[in-house]
Amino acid sequence: MSDASPPPPETEAPPVPQSSSGSPTDFLKGVVGKRVIVRLTSGVDYRGVLSCLDGYMNIALEQTEEHVNGVVTNRYGDAFIRGNNGVL
Secondary structure, three states, X not given: OOOOOOOOOOOOOOOOOOOOOOOHHHHHHHOXXXXXXXXXXXXXXXXXXXXEEOOOOOEEEEEEEEEEOOEEEXXXXXXXXXXXXXXX
């Protein structure tokens, strides 16, 4: 008889983080379809699912909530945010 224990189960390596050398537009295209928070220059936050964006950083959100000082003030089905109003 041998006292050798069975080898430990193989585990997958954690995913490799993506390089941070891409542009903000590349990053945003990678999160299309995911929940995001968009902060306006006025300080108001819009939280929703990123539907699409364009080269001017105009943003379309679905299932959108407007937050002022951390409190939900409005809910919208769709919201369109002009690119020069957002803060990156």
